Amino acid sequence: xxxxxxxxxxxxxxxxxxxxxxxxxxxxxxxxxxxxxxxxxxxxxxxxxxxxxxxxxxxxxxxxxxxxxxxxxxxxxxxxxxxxxxxxxxxxxxxxxxxxxxxxxxxxxxxxxxxxxxxxxxxxxxxxxxxxxxxxx
Amino acid sequence: xxxxxxxxxxxxxxxxxxxxxxxxxxxxxxxxxxxxxxxxxxxxxxxxxxxxxxxxxxxxxxxxxxxxxxxxxxxxxxxxxxxxxxxxxxxxxxxxxxxxxxxxxxxxxxxxxxxxxxxxxxxxxxxxxxxxxxxxxxxxxxxxxxxxxxxxxxx
Numbered sequence: 435x436x437x438x439x440x441x442x443x444x445x446x447x448x449x450x451x452x453x454x455x456x457x458x459x460x461x462x463x464x465x466x467x468x469x470x471x472x473x474x475x476x477x478x479x480x481x482x483x484x485x486x487x488x489x490x491x492x493x494x495x496x497x498x499x500x501x502x503x504x505x506x507x508x509x510x511x512x513x514x515x516x517x518x519x520x521x522x523x524x525x526x527x528x529x530x531x532x533x534x535x536x537x538x539x540x541x542x543x544x545x546x547x548x549x550x551x552x553x554x555x556x557x558x559x560x561x562x563x564x565x566x567x568x569x570x571x
Numbered sequence: 572x573x574x575x576x577x578x579x580x581x582x583x584x585x586x587x588x589x590x591x592x593x594x595x596x597x598x599x600x601x602x603x604x605x606x607x608x609x610x611x612x613x614x615x616x617x618x619x620x621x622x623x624x625x626x627x628x629x630x631x632x633x634x635x636x637x638x639x640x641x642x643x644x645x646x647x648x649x650x651x652x653x654x655x656x657x658x659x660x661x662x663x664x665x666x667x668x669x670x671x672x673x674x675x676x677x678x679x680x681x682x683x684x685x686x687x688x689x690x691x692x693x694x695x696x697x698x699x700x701x702x703x704x705x706x707x708x709x710x711x712x713x714x715x716x717x718x719x720x721x722x723x724x725x726x
Contacts, residue, residue, distance in 0.1 A: 458590045459714035530589055565615045569628050571599075571643040 436541045437492050438532055439483075440524065441468040441509060442499035447524070454529050461537045465529075468505070476508035487515055495543060497521045497528060519543055527553030573644075576651045578659050579674035582607065583620045583627075583652060586714060587674070592622045594715035597650035599626040603635035603662060604654050632661050639666035656695040663702060670708040673699075673722065685725055686711045696726060 440447035447467040455462045470476050487494050494517055498506040501522035512518045521528060521543065528550035535541045574595040579587055582602055592600065600621070607613050608631045621627045626647070630638060635651070638644055639662070651668075653659045659671050675688040682690035689711050691699065699709050699722055709722035 457586045457714070458716070460716035461590070530585075534589060534593055562612075562615065564611045565618045566611060568614075569626055571628055571638055571647070 435464070435492075435536055435539055436532075437464070437466070437490075437494045438529075438536060439466045439468060439494065439496045440529065441470075441479075441496055441505050442524065443470050443503060443505060445469055446499050450524060450526065450529060453526060454533060457530060458533055462529075462533050465533060470505050476505050477511075480508045480511055483509075484512060484515075487512060487518055490517070492517065493541075494518045495521065495532060495541065497524045497532070499524050521547065521550075523550065525550050525553060572648055573639075573668060574648045574650055575672065576653070576659060576662065576668055576670065577672045577674050578653055578656055578676060580654050580677045581675060582654055583617045585620070587652060588620045588622045590714050590716075592625060592650060595648070595650050597625060597648050599628065599644070599647035599649050601635060601638075601644070601649060601651045602627070602629045603632055603651055603658060604629070605631040605633075606654075632658055636662060636665045639668075656691060656698055660698045660702065663707060669706070670710070671702070673709065673711045674713055685722070686720065688713055699726065 440450055447469055451462060451465055451467050454465070468479055496509055496512075496518065498509060498520060500506060506520070506522055509520055513520065528546045531546040531549040532541060535546070574597050575591065577587065577591065582604060583600065602617060607617065607629055614629060617629065618627060651662065653662065655676065656673070662668055663671060673689050676682070676690050678684065678690040681692045683696070684690050702709055703723045711720045711722055711725070
């Protein structure tokens with residue numbers, strides 16, 4: 435199983451984990467979070483992680499709030515190791531897909547990204563397609 | 572083969588769609604609900620929540636019972652979701668089903684709180700008791716990894 439870490443400016447990551455647990459419960463028990471607090475430097479955390487990851491055989495998947503942000507920029511320094519992947523643009527679809535697949539030991543990062551992108555949609559009265567096609571057994 | 576019957580007043584939503592379907596290994600979901608069959612917008616929303624790779628059938632209670640008894644559902648790993656204890660009772664007594672999971676049911680002025688998200692009226696409590704008396708398993712559980720709690724221990 436891969437280690438999933440959610441990393442953000444402020445409480446998005448812990449809030450995200452809280453929401454994800456509401457849906458999948460204890461499946462998300464091993465997900466870790468990092469919140470950068472005002473006045474703190476993300477490099478402290480990155481150094482800690484670096485040591486952990488370099489001595490681990492586990493695969494680390496880190497999901498950041500925003501590409502180019504200070505959390506992301508700091509974490510990018512971990513990419514000189516083989517067992518780290520970083521995803522930016524955290525949303526619930528991505529995390530759910532990662533957590534559910536991880537629980538069965540077959541995490542698929544590409545598919546999680548696909549799910550995350552497909553989950554972003556605009557709906558309004560004009561474009562909602564009322565689906566009247568019914569399936570039967 | 573029936574893999575699960577669940578009572579949830581929200582029918583198909585994130586919690587059910589993601590966690591229960593994969594935990595149960597269901598390949599077909601039956602939404603047994605009479606009101607939804609006549610409400611196109613609600614039907615559309617439910618169809619949007621359908622997990623990839625599963626079949627989704629929406630039928631009223633009467634047609635659901637007919638389908639279950641006819642054998643057409645046998646080839647599926649079927650997960651049934653109903654809105655209320657009363658609908659679950661109908662299916663269980665008329666389609667030979669002997670276990671049910673109570674997920675969320677809404678609190679109203681007439682309901683008593685049974686557990687975190689389960690609220691039942693006096694009538695529903697007596698239906699649940701009837702099911703328990705005939706030997707059926709009635710459990711309360713929100714997400715698959717929660718601990719299973721038997722209704723008979725909290726009623």
